[in-house]
Each structure stands twice: as C-alpha cells, then as structure tokens.
Amino acid sequence: MSHNSQTLPPSAAVAPAPAARAPGRKRSLQQRRARAAWLLVAPALILLFAVAGWPLLRTLFYSFTDAAMDTPEEYNFVGLANYLDFAEGDSFGVLADPLWWQAVGNTLWFTACSVSLELFFGMLLALLMNEKFRGQGVVRAAILVPWAIPTIVTAKMWGWMFHDQYGVVNDLLLRFGLIETPLAWIAEPTLSMWAVVIADVWKTVPFMALMLLAALQMIPSDLYEAARVDGANAWQRFRRITLPLIMPAMIVALIFRVMDALRVFDLIYVLTSNSEATISISGYAREQMISFQEMGVGSAASVLVFMMVAGIAACFLWINRFSHEGKEAKE
Amino acid sequence: MAQLTLDKLNKRYGEAAQVIKGIDLQVNSGEFVVIVGPSGCGKSTLLRMIAGLEDISGGDMYIDGVRVNDDTPSERGIGMVFQSYALYPHMNVYENMAFSLQLAKLPKDEIARRVEEAARILQLEPLLQRRPKDLSGGQRQRVAIGRAIAREPKLFLFDEPLSNLDAALRVQMRMEIAALHRRLKSTIIYVTHDQVEAMTLAQRIVVLNRGNVEQVGTPLELYDHPANEFVAQFIGSPKMNLMPATLVRAGEADSVVRLWSGKDLVVPIATPASAEGTKVKLGIRPEHIEWGSVAQAPNLADVLFVEHMGNETYHYLDSGKLGEPWVVRDSRRSDIAAGETVGYRLPPEHCHLFDESGKAFARRAAGNGASRIPGVDAPPITFAEPARTNALH
Numbered sequence: 001m002s003h004n005s006q007t008l009p010p011s012a013a014v015a016p017a018p019a020a021r022a023p024g025r026k027r028s029l030q031q032r033r034a035r036a037a038w039l040l041v042a043p044a045l046i047l048l049f050a051v052a053g054w055p056l057l058r059t060l061f062y063s064f065t066d067a068a069m070d071t072p073e074e075y076n077f078v079g080l081a082n083y084l085d086f087a088e089g090d091s092f093g094v095l096a097d098p099l100w101w102q103a104v105g106n107t108l109w110f111t112a113c114s115v116s117l118e119l120f121f122g123m124l125l126a127l128l129m130n131e132k133f134r135g136q137g138v139v140r141a142a143i144l145v146p147w148a149i150p151t152i153v154t155a156k157m158w159g160w161m162f163h164d165q166y167g168v169v170n171d172l173l174l175r176f177g178l179i180e181t182p183l184a185w186i187a188e189p190t191l192s193m194w195a196v197v198i199a200d201v202w203k204t205v206p207f208m209a210l211m212l213l214a215a216l217q218m219i220p221s222d223l224y225e226a227a228r229v230d231g232a233n234a235w236q237r238f239r240r241i242t243l244p245l246i247m248p249a250m251i252v253a254l255i256f257r258v259m260d261a262l263r264v265f266d267l268i269y270v271l272t273s274n275s276e277a278t279i280s281i282s283g284y285a286r287e288q289m290i291s292f293q294e295m296g297v298g299s300a301a302s303v304l305v306f307m308m309v310a311g312i313a314a315c316f317l318w319i320n321r322f323s324h325e326g327k328e329a330k331e
Numbered sequence: 332m333a334q335l336t337l338d339k340l341n342k343r344y345g346e347a348a349q350v351i352k353g354i355d356l357q358v359n360s361g362e363f364v365v366i367v368g369p370s371g372c373g374k375s376t377l378l379r380m381i382a383g384l385e386d387i388s389g390g391d392m393y394i395d396g397v398r399v400n401d402d403t404p405s406e407r408g409i410g411m412v413f414q415s416y417a418l419y420p421h422m423n424v425y426e427n428m429a430f431s432l433q434l435a436k437l438p439k440d441e442i443a444r445r446v447e448e449a450a451r452i453l454q455l456e457p458l459l460q461r462r463p464k465d466l467s468g469g470q471r472q473r474v475a476i477g478r479a480i481a482r483e484p485k486l487f488l489f490d491e492p493l494s495n496l497d498a499a500l501r502v503q504m505r506m507e508i509a510a511l512h513r514r515l516k517s518t519i520i521y522v523t524h525d526q527v528e529a530m531t532l533a534q535r536i537v538v539l540n541r542g543n544v545e546q547v548g549t550p551l552e553l554y555d556h557p558a559n560e561f562v563a564q565f566i567g568s569p570k571m572n573l574m575p576a577t578l579v580r581a582g583e584a585d586s587v588v589r590l591w592s593g594k595d596l597v598v599p600i601a602t603p604a605s606a607e608g609t610k611v612k613l614g615i616r617p618e619h620i621e622w623g624s625v626a627q628a629p630n631l632a633d634v635l636f637v638e639h640m641g642n643e644t645y646h647y648l649d650s651g652k653l654g655e656p657w658v659v660r661d662s663r664r665s666d667i668a669a670g671e672t673v674g675y676r677l678p679p680e681h682c683h684l685f686d687e688s689g690k691a692f693a694r695r696a697a698g699n700g701a702s703r704i705p706g707v708d709a710p711p712i713t714f715a716e717p718a719r720t721n722a723l724h
Contacts, residue, residue, distance in 0.1 A: 225384050226417035230431035230482070231405030240430070244421040 056306065063299035072295055082300035094288075094300050102276060103284040104308075110193065110268075110280065111261040114200045118257060119250075121201065122208025127238075129209065130216045140213075147206040155270035158199035162186055162271075189277035196268050196278055200261070208253055215249030216242070251320045255313055262309045281305045333395045333408070333485035333518050334360045335381065341389030342376055342542075350376050352542040353390065363512050363519045367529040368539035369565070375490055377539065378522045382411050382488050394485060405431070407486070410479030414491040416471045418463040424450075424474050425459040428481040449480040452514070469500045476511070489521040493528060505531060526566050530554070538562050560689035563614050569645060571683070572620070572657040574613045578684075581607040584695065588613055588684065591653060594629050598679045599695040606686060614683035617645070617660035621676045628674025632657070636669045648673070 027035070063082055067075035078085075084093040094100050129140055146154070161168045162185035170182040185195045219242065227237045265282035272278045279287070285305055289298025335358040342351035350373045358364045366374045379385040381392065383404035392399055399407050418427050428449055432442040450456045453473040463471055472492060479487055489508070493501045509532055512519055523529055529536050530550045538545040538553065538561070546558040550566075557563035557571075564570040579595065580587040581602040588611060589595050596613070625631060632648040635656050644665040647656040659675065667673060684692045 220415065220417070222413050222415050222417040223419060226411070226413060226419070226478075227430075228384065229382060229404040229409065229411045230478075231403075231434045232430075236434060241419065 059299045059302050059306075061299075062295055063303045065296050065299075067295040069289060069293040069295045069298075075296070078296065082296045083304070094297060094304060099276065099279070100281075100284055100301065100304075103279045103281045106193065106278055107262060107264065107280045107282075110197060110200070110264060110278075111258055113193075113197045114204070115254065115257050115261055117197065117201045118205050118208045119254065121205045122212055122253075125205065125209035126212035126216055129213050140210075143206045143209060145206075146203050149203070151203065151266045152270055154199060154203050155267050158195065158202070159186065159271050162195050186272055189275070192272045192275060192278050196271055199271060200264070200267055203267075204257060204260070208257060211249060211253035211256075212246060215246035219245050248320065251316060255316045255320075258316065259309055259313055262312065263305070281308065334358065334393075335486060335518065335520070336393040336396075337381075337390065338393070339390035340377070340380065340387060340392060342373070342380060342385065343388040350542050351380065351388075354542075354544055356537060356544065356547065358518060358520060361516045361518055363509075363521065363532060363534045364537060365521045365523060365529040365533035365535075366537045366539055367523055367526055367565075368545075370524055372539045373542040374522045374524075374539045378488055378490050378520065381486075381520060382409055383407050405434075408482075408484050409486045409488055410482045410484030411488040412472075412475045412479050412490065412492045414494055416463075416475040416495075418471060418474055418478070420463055423460050423462050424455060424466070424477075427463070427474055428478045431478070431482050445481045445483065446477075449477040452480065452511070453477045468496050469504060472496065472504055473507075476508075480515070485518065487517050487519040489519065491523055492521075493523070494525070501528075508532060526568065530566070536566075538565060540565075556691070556694060557614075557683065558691055560612065560614070560685045560691075563683060563685070563691070567616060569617050569658040569660065571614045571616050573685070574615070574650075574657070575653060576611050576613045578602055578606055578609055578611045581605075586684065586692070590630075592630060596677060596679060596682070598682045598684060600682065600684045601693045601695065602684065606692075610687055611692075612685045612689075613677070614685060615677055615681055617658040618662070619678060619681035620657070620659045621678055622659075622661075623674040623676045625672060625674040628676055630675050630677070631672055632675065634667055634669050634671050634673055637665065637667060639664070646673075648675070 062072070062075070064077055064079060065075035066078045066082075067073075080093075082093055084091065084095040086092075125143065129136065129143070149157075160166070162170075164170060164182050164184045164187070167182075167185070169185065170179070173179045174182065183191060185191050223241055223245075224237055227241050232240060263282055264280050265286065268278050268280050268283055269286075281301065282305055285298050285301035287298075288294045288301055292298075335356075337354050337356040340351060340354045340356075341349065343349045354377065356364075366377060368374045376385060380387055383399075383402060383406075387400050394407060404411075419430065422430065425446055428446045429442050432445060437445075446459075447456070450459055453476060455470070455473055455477055458466060458470060458474075463474065466474065472495075475492070492508070493504050496504060505528060508521075512532075521528075521532060533550055535547060536550055536553055537547050540561050545565075546553060546562045548556070553562055553566045557566065560573065564573070575591045576588040576596075578586060579589045581604045583601050584599065585597050586600050586602040587595055587597050590613065598613075623629070632650070635647040635649050637647070638645040642662070644661045644663070644667075646659040646661065646665065646667060648659060650657050683694060686692065
C-alpha cells in the first residue's frame with residue numbers, strides 16, 4: 001500500500017496520458033487477467049507438448065510408415081497397413097496378429113484381476129486404518145513401503161520369492177501341506193499370470209488404501225451415529241453411507257489404477273521375461289519396436305495401446321460424471 | 332410417548348475419569364425435560380447414553396419400565412436430532428426421512444404416509460426432492476427433526492439443536508419446537524448450554540454440573556429457589572449477585588446476617604442454629620436491588636459503567652476488593668452515569684442465603700413476591716445433598 005501511495009501522485013499528474021493513447025488499446029482488467037493466466041500456464045503447456053504431445057504425434061506418424069528402428073529417416077507411407085492389411089487372401093498388421101490379441105487378453109485379465117483385488121484389499125486396509133488404535137501412525141507409514149519400492153526391485157524380489165526351488169512361497173505352501181511338489185510359478189503358463197497379479201497387488205494396495213482412507217476420513221462420524229439411531233447395522237452403514245460417500249474418490253483411484261495396469265510393462269517384463277503367457281500390450285509394442293526393429297508396426301501397436309487406455313479412462317470419467325451418487329458427493 | 336427412568340447412571344472412561352456420576356432421573360410420559368449445564372458438564376454424554384450411542388458404565392436405564400441398557404439405539408425406539416443435523420448428504424430430504432423406515436422394512440405406502448405426515452407437520456413438502464446442501468440452516472434443522480418424527484419414536488432426544496443457527500432463527504425454531512411438543516405430546520429430552528432455551532422450552536429443567544445433577548425443577552422453581560450457588564448463578568442473566576456476609580443470628584423464620592459493610596439485614600430465610608456465626612453468601616438478582624437516595628440508603632457504591640439496552644439498563648457497581656462488580660438491572664431508562672455514587676437497598680424478601688459449601692438455606696418468600704406456581708404446593712426443594720435428593724425419583 002505504501003508503495004502505491006508513493007507512486008500515486010506522479011501517475012495522477014499524468015492522468016490524461018492513457019486517454020491520449022489510443023483509447024481502444026487499453027485492455028480491460030478481465031483481459032489482462034486472462035493474459036496473465038495464459039502466460040503462467042504457458043510453460044506447463046509447452047513442457048507437456050514437448051514430452052507428451054510431440055512423441056505422441058511422432059508415434060502416430062510412424063504408425064503409418066514402414067520405418068525401421070535403426071533407420072527411422074528412411075520410410076514410406078503404407079497407410080493403415082501396420083494396423084490391418086489384406087493381401088492374397090491373407091491378413092497382416094497388428095490387428096491380424098494372434099499374439100496382439102493374446103496380449104490384449106492378458107492385459108485385460110491382468111487389469112481386471114489386479115485392480116479388483118487391490119480395491120478389495122485396499123478397502124479392507126482403509127477401513128482398518130480408519131479405526132482408532134495404538135500404533136496407527138506407524139501402520140500408516142509402514143503400509144507405504146511396498147508402494148515406495150521401485151517396480152524393478154519388486155519384480156526381482158517376487159521373482160526370488162516365487163523361485164521354484166528356493167522361493168519362500170513354495171516353501172511356505174509345502175510346510176503348510178497345501179502343495180506336495182514345488183510349483184513353477186514363473187515358468188508355468190497358468191500360474192505365471194497369477195504370480196504377476198500377486199506381485200502387482202502387493203505393490204499397489206497401499207496406494208488404493210490411502211486414497212480410500214483419505215475419502216473415509218472426510219465422512220463426519222455423526223453420520224454413522226445418525227445411521228445407528230436409524231437402525232442401520234454395520235453392513236448397511238457401509239453400503240448405504242460409506243460407499244456412496246467415498247464413491248467419487250474411489251472412482252478416481254480406480255481410474256489411476258486401471259490406467260496404470262493397462263500400461264503394465266516393467267513388472268511383467270522383469271518377472272516373467274515377457275513370455276507369451278503374460279505378455280501385455282505394452283510388452284507387445286516393445287517387442288515389435290525393439291526386438292523386431294519394426295518401428296512402423298511398433299508405433300501402430302503403441303497407438304492402439306494409447307487408444308485403449310484413453311478410451312477406458314474416458315468411460316470412467318463419463319461414469320463418474322453421470323453416476324447419480326458420484327455426482328452428488330462430488331458437489 | 333414413554334417414561335424414562337435413570338437409576339444411578341454412571342459413565343467412566345478408564346479408571347480415573349468419571350464423567351457421569353450416578354444420575355437418578357425420572358422423565359414422565361409426554362414431558363419436555365431440558366438438561367442444561369456449562370460445557371463439559373457431561374450433558375451431551377448423558378444424552379448419548381440415553382440414545383445408546385455411549386455405553387453405560389454403571390446403573391440402569393428403563394424406558395416404560397423395561398431395562399434397555401443393552402439395547403441398540405434403534406431397539407430403544409428413540410429419535411435423535413444432532414447438533415450438526417447429521418443429514419445424509421447423498422440422499423434427498425425424502426430419502427433422509429425414509430431411511431430408518433426402509434431399514435425397518437416397512438411397506439412402501441406406510442413409509443410414504445409417515446414421511447409425508449412428518450413433512451406436512453414441518454412444512455417440508457416443497458423441499459422433499461432437495462438435497463441437504465440446497466437447504467438453509469433452518470430447513471436442515473427441520474429435516475433433522477422430521478427424520479426423528481418419521482420414526483414415531485417413544486422418546487425424542489435433541490442435542491443442542493439450535494446452536495448452529497443465527498439468533499433470529501434460533502428464536503423462531505425454539506417456538507417451532509415448543510409448538511411441535513404441544514402437537515405431538517411426545518416425551519422430549521433436550522440438551523443445551525443456553526439457559527434461555529432451557530427456561531423457555533422446559534417443563535422441567537435438569538441442571539447438570541461436572542457429571543452431577545445440581546437441581547431438577549420447573550424453570551421458575553429453579554429461578555426462585557435455586558438449591559445452591561451454582562444453580563443460582565447459572566439460571567438467570569445477568570447472573571445473581573453474591574455478597575459475603577456472616578450469619579449473626581439463626582432462626583426458623585428470620586435470620587440476621589451482617590453484610591461485608593458491617594450493616595445487619597433481617598432476611599425471611601430459615602437457618603439452623605448450628606450455622607450461627609458462620610460465613611455465608613447473600614444472593615440477590617440484578618432486578619431486585621432497589622435504588623435509594625445517597626443520604627438515606629443503607630449501602631453506597633460507585634457506578635463503574637452503565638449499559639443501555641433500550642428496554643432495560645444494566646448498572647455495574649464497584650464491589651471494592653470483593654471481586655466482580657455487582658449488577659443492578661433497571662427495567663426503566665436510567666440517567667445514572669458511570670462514576671456516580673449511588674445508594675441502594677437489598678429487599679430482604681428477595682434475598683437468597685448460601686452456606687459456606689454453596690448450599691442454599693430455605694427461603695420463606697416466594698420468588699418475586701408473586702403467587703406460587705399453580706400445582707406446586709409443597710416446597711419442591713430439600714437441601715440435604717442436592718445432587719441426590721432433588722432428582723425426582
């Protein structure tokens with residue numbers, strides 16, 4: 001204020017000056033605010049375009065070419081041939097590749113299993129942590145450990161735990177008499193996907209639990225008391241009070257987790273060496289691009305991965321916006 | 332409508348903290364009882380124990396003669412209105428009121444009938460499809476009450492229901508709650524820290540302090556015959572003035588006290604001979620002190636400041652080294668100014684006398700000199716152990 005009052009007299013002295021300038025050029029306060037807002041947002045937009053928009057456009061571009069990984073500058077446009085092409089009564093391209101569809105199936109299966117298990121266990125943990133007990137703070141901190149461990153480390157760790165001869169998982173199962181001979185968790189195609197799911201659930205349950213816990217703590221305790229007076233038992237209180245009120249936060253957490261799970265790569269790649277039984281769509285794209293040096297096909301696969309993730313995310317957002325309960329509690 | 336009986340009700344947290352210390356109380360069918368006390372006195376805890384939201388550590392609770400200590404809130408058949416209203420934010424007004432009825436698996440048309448009846452009583456019909464966030468404070472309050480009404484409970488519990496409302500709305504809702512009670516004739520237990528709410532709403536007031544019942548009685552009984560210093564000062568605003576004195580002559584009809592100023596005053600209060608010579612406190616309400624001329628009045632004091640309310644005037648008199656200033660309320664406008672010296676008189680028929688422990692001696696005079704409250708003939712208060720014997724049991 002003091003600064004203002006000091007500069008006021010001189011500007012008052014030249015008061016006619018703005019009028020002397022072209023009257024139309026004086027921007028309104030609203031316009032100036034909008035300008036300042038764009039200036040402030042610009043760095044973020046430029047950065048986003050550089051690291052997300054540009055690579056995406058490049059990938060889209062290459063998906064229509066026959067470029068190879070080592071010579072990306074030599075390419076011919078091949079139209080949609082990388083996606084799907086028919087020649088001599090046979091079909092080619094990513095969409096005609098059975099391995100792609102295997103990867104799609106694997107990815108959807110992985111996503112459905114791991115996210116629903118995460119939601120289930122995350123909810124249990126969140127409800128538990130929402131209760132008052134001694135050592136609550138320690139538990140809340142400790143629960144974050146799996147989330148903090150890098151995925152590569154998680155994969156290696158679980159790789160050892162699942163080891164068919166020295167692994168702790170087989171050891172425990174044998175000791176408890178649940179199995180008679182050690183299981184080949186990683187090598188056995190029917191088991192390897194479960195190994196991946198278990199490792200992923202272990203790693204990401206803390207995230208889900210903390211998201212849900214934050215939502216649970218927003219619910220005032222007197223709502224539960226009112227529900228008790230109204231005669232609601234524990235399950236009814238959960239179903240009719242808790243669940244609708246945490247739904248918006250739950251959907252956001254699910255979007256995060258589903259998008260992460262659809263893009264899964266490193267855990268599977270390290271834990272099961274990208275075997276066909278567990279290959280994900282990201283793994284497929286990588287294989288085309290790096291192992292086979294097929295930049296065009298790899299790009300086409302990447303674009304399909306992107307479209308799939310974006311499409312499912314859009315569905316979730318749509319559900320969130322139009323679901324009755326989600327809409328209400330968000331407001 | 333139901334009768335509620337509390338028998339030596341106790342609440343303990345762990346070994347040390349006893350927050351409710353053996354409360355005996357009987358609430359008659361259709362009665363409006365207000366539990367009042369300063370914050371932290373245990374009144375909300377007591378209400379939550381009655382509701383079944385807090386466990387009872389000791390003693391028994393009966394509704395219509397049936398012991399309900401181990402019943403859940405809904406089994407006790409109570410309806411509760413929370414201070415924060417505690418409306419379900421994701422349900423509209425109709426769903427909020429219907430929730431308990433749906434849980435009780437009532438037929439749909441019965442639910443609709445009851446909710447519409449409650450909505451009609453509380454004028455909520457145009458709001459049934461709204462959600463709590465689209466309602467004003469007073470409307471939310473009415474929905475909270477409607478939710479309790481729809482259950483047709485035996486017992487209504489109100490936990491400081493008006494404390495979140497602004498002053499004007501509070502007065503309006505107070506009248507609505509009083510009208511509701513006349514209409515439903517239900518048993519209501521109402522907790523508040525506001526003695527004005529207690530005085531205006533209650534048929535009987537329970538004054539609670541540190542987990543003990545200080546006194547139970549009609550509003551005017553408490554005003555005219557407070558059982559002890561605490562009740563005397565808690566009920567009435569501005570609060571009763573207390574002046575140090577010595578009991579120089581005890582008597583069954585009149586007693587003589589010597590005021591701090593050395594003057595003797597004969598008051599129509601019975602005191603036991605054993606109390607003669609002990610220190611006592613003389614209590615007098617602000618509206619009962621009378622002005623006198625400086626030349627003739629028995630007492631003189633300097634006026635510290637004067638508050639003009641328009642309809643009445645408060646004068647704060649310097650009590651010297653005795654502590655808080657004494658308040659004199661004049662129902663007229665006053666031309667007395669701060670700094671003036673005034674003479675005043677303490678009319679003996681309006682005086683209260685408290686012994687050293689704060690217990691009141693029995694007054695012969697009734698209240699403001701007005702006739703006794705109809706239907707209350709026997710002196711309602713006995714003075715031995717106020718916490719126990721005053722609870723109507």
